[in-house]
Amino acid sequence: MLRYLLMMSIALSPIVAAAHSLTDLPLGDQLRSNAPQKNHLWPCRVEADAGGAFNDGPWINKAAGTYDRIAKPHVPGDVKWPNKFSVSLVDGKRIFASNDLPDHGTGTYPIPSNSVAYQYDRNPNGIKPQALSFSLPSDPQLAAQASCAPGAVGILLSGVALFSAIDAPGRDAMAHEVQDNCDGHPQVTGVYHYHALSSCVADHQMPDGSSGLVGYAIDGFGIYGSYQAGGKKLDSKDLDECHGLTSEVLWDGKKVSMYHYVATDDFPYTVGCIKGSFDLKLIQVLSGPRPWFWQ
DSSP states (O other), rough: HHHHHHHHHTTTTBBEEEEEETHHHHHHHHOOSSSTTTTOOOOOOOTTTTOOSSSSTTTEEETTTTTTTTTTBBBBBOOOOOEEEEEEETEEEEEEEEEESSSOBBOOOOOOTTTSGGGGGGOOOOOOOOOOOEEESSSSEEEEEEEEEEEEEEEEEEEEEEEESOOSSSHHHHHHHHTTSSSSETTTTTOOOSOOOOTOOOOOOTTTBBBBBEETTTSSOOOSSSSSSTBBOOOHHHHHHHEEEEEEEEEEEEEEEEEEEEEOOSSSTOOOOOOEEHHHHHHHHHHOHEEEEEE
16 A cells, blocks of 8 residues: 555656657757847857767757757766865855866766767867866846857856857757766867766755756856756746746755756757856866867
């Protein structure tokens, strides 16, 4: 009887499945915009001739405009790193210090030539420690107008930089690039980064069913997981043009109603445009010395 009641309670749970299955996600290649737009990314810059994954895998269905994330291979390996990451509040500022080395294992980079991943993406870069030191406002404010999303859009609680949803040539990075089991990989100067919420950064649900904090965007606003109070899993159609909304969240230990970005399974994954103000110098800190990337 107890087992039956437990099964019934699960069946009657308010949790609602996401509209998009991981095996049938929208391909974001054509979901770039030149202004704020729902379900889209407004990038500051795209380099059509830049490098990246060179061979589309069978998990991409261009005719249907979808891809299967489950079928996509990963860069092999489980390399451990000395993670150093801290966040503190000082005089109205949130102070960050990170070596950009994750608190989880990574794949082996450069991508091994004998791996399946190498057939599609030959990322030649190695992971290198960084010196990420910066501050964000602890009480972020909405700007009068949204702005385009630069190459780096935030940092997750693993201490790793978060880049926008596209690769340098402007394609859906989660679909085309082959990352490791934690959805990360390094760029040319060794900055290990994600293009979406890493599967190794937990989307914890609070007692009311809503998600907790998973990271911070470059304007100081929080990035939260995909669950709303009551357990509904959100996707892009539920969010505004910058991939966020205003609702009650746990912020610095208190429940407050505030704007925040939402990490979803579908494109643009975390940040579609920037809702607050940010310092361009911060983008260079997070993305490494690649001027074309952060301008």
